[in-house]
Amino acid sequence: MSVESVEREHIVSMRVENRSGVLARVAGLFSGRGYNIESLTVAPTLDPTISMMTIVTKGDDLIIEQILKQLNKLVEAISVVDLTERAYIDRDMAIIKVKTTLETRAEVFRIAEIFRARVIDSTNTMYTLEVTGTGRKIEAMIYQLESLGIEELVRAGHIAVAREPYGADTDRRSE
């Protein structure tokens, strides 16, 4: 088996028991073994006894293999899937407060439109924007807004699901 030692971002989707302490177990595993967490979200699913965790982590093949195995070993982990290994859809969300002046107001609004962001609050000197999309899209938007003056930024972290297979195209490995 060939192992690549190139670091890559992986999105891990985990179904866990919806109990207190599970998040601490997962977080403790990452910190205790020196793995990275880029982002982590957790929320209940349709089944109230199960929560879904989406973890974005970074590592080479060997590290990622260990992370998946270690997560799987947790008694309260019901399933662990590396979405990066298959076709998936992921979304991040950000709420961004952008300072505006008379000169920049239109430009901020235009950028928001390009990225299909919505203005969810507005004052004479500020727009508050809401944007969803892939991490890359959000980063692109932040990059454009930065020069105009971002006052505050909150990101939700990634959530992701596997794409449903369709037609004969069930073996697709990437988007």
Added chain:
Amino acid sequence: MNGSKIFIEALKCEGVDVIFGLPGGVVLKIFDELHQQSDIQVVVTRHEQGAGHMAEGYAKATGRPGIVLVTSGPGMTNIVTPLADAYMDSVPIIVFTGQVSTQLIGNDAFQEADNLGISRPCTKHNFLVRDVKDLARTIREAFHIATTGRPGPVLVDIPKDVSINTAEFKYPKKVNLRGYNPNHCGDKTQVTRAAEAISQAKRPIIYVGGGAVFSNAADEVKALAEIGNIPVDMTLMGLGVFPATHPLSLGMLGMHGSYTANMAIHHADLVIAVGSRFDDRVTGKTSEFCPKAKIIHIDIDPTSIRKVRDIEVHIPILGDVKAVLMELTQALKVSIDGRKKDLREPWWNQLRDWMDRYPLTYAQSDDEAIKPQYVIDRLYRLTTDNDPIVSTDVGQHQMWAAQYFKLEHPRRWLTSGGLGTMGFGFPAAMGAQRAYPGRLVLCVSGDGSFQMNLQELATAVLYKLPVKVAIINNHYHGMVRQWQDLFYEGRYASSYLSGLPDYVKLAEAYGALGLRATSPSDVDAVIQEAVHMDGPVLMDFEVSRSENCYPMIPAGGANNEMLLQDPPHLSPATKSLVGVSDDSDSVLTA
């Protein structure tokens, strides 16, 4: 039924007949109920750490989980070391801790600690029981988790009100843990590939560890070795799983392993790793670990496989060692049939040559100080007919015991491998003795290690646990001193143990027997007297203070880079041991 009674009934359902522990405020109700029954004995220790290691010794010797009951706060924090020890060495113990009442949790109440938070990284799993209705089910789950898959410690935190509140007692027959599937049976194709690789190998070696002990796979390891005519290296944790005197045994490998065991794995063309985890004390420099070998790795824990970056595993087999080995030997019988018998003759010639040229050895003359190796050697020869259980503490004496005490059967060897816990040996021996009152249980300890849990002498005397402790007394933290000799230019920073107690008087103070040997001619008599005594005995062997443990692979070295004796700058002619710092009075010449 109140929670405390539910606790007792649940333990009875699990076949528990002894608990090691110490009472305190929030577990008073449980101890009170235990006091009023006679099915389960409580061995009350002098310190919670002692209780934890006793449970470990009990579990290692019997294969059944060891049970601990301690109070909240300091009771719990004192049990952290045994938990971490058991987690490293895969020992099934179940620790019940008291907790403050549910309504007080989080209020910095008296003797409150975050038991779950503290124990999370050093347990296989842990539980807080918030409702007495969940208590029986939780205990059932705790036993299941501790004893299945790769075994390990489980902690159950019981708040005071849960031990008092009442519920109906119903012990669940089945465990329903949808996220816990610890059983893996080796993939058939992989087993066939492994058998084929073994049949073709010219220089194969079995590298067997503690996993084979926990899996009760001694017979299967033996069958594999004998069918394949394969030499066997054992890890520290694997000692006893293959008979040390068997012609195929090369002894222990690793940092202080035998010359042949280390050379063999370094030059092998096929390594069959069985329930072992490529620990850094075994592999040495990982980039040069068995550079010419294909590796087969059989283990129940998926995270153990391909864990070490530089060590590629060619044929991983995920499964219970015993089950996989049974299949493997069957497959091997087929595939090895008809091959040339002399395929491995050159390999065995090489191994025999190494064994002849570099055996484990020491020299004891009558007119010099006792050699520590001599004590272990005599202990072994004088007691081996009794098939004793041997525990050790951690340090030089542990390595000498591993080298010179030849064990023929599994579950006779209780040692702290992964965590390296000084203070483990004596209570662990007591736990094993409690499980097997009629057997001979020895503890090989050091003058440093023994002091880390010596308070349990009281427990040994009180509960009539006739453990025979042999203190290899060199007045140093010997392994620390050895490293200082080799790597710190002989500066003995904090390794000289001034202020040692008189161990004979210490034993007597607790009502045990103390014996001392100061010259080689005393050794046999002391051992014989100890073995024939009914009660616990402390044997103080005043040994050479400068003896170092060899072979040794210096940290970062490969397995073929061993020191076999003191390097020239430490030769006896030039070496004088000087106690440093405030021990200016002790100029000790070797």
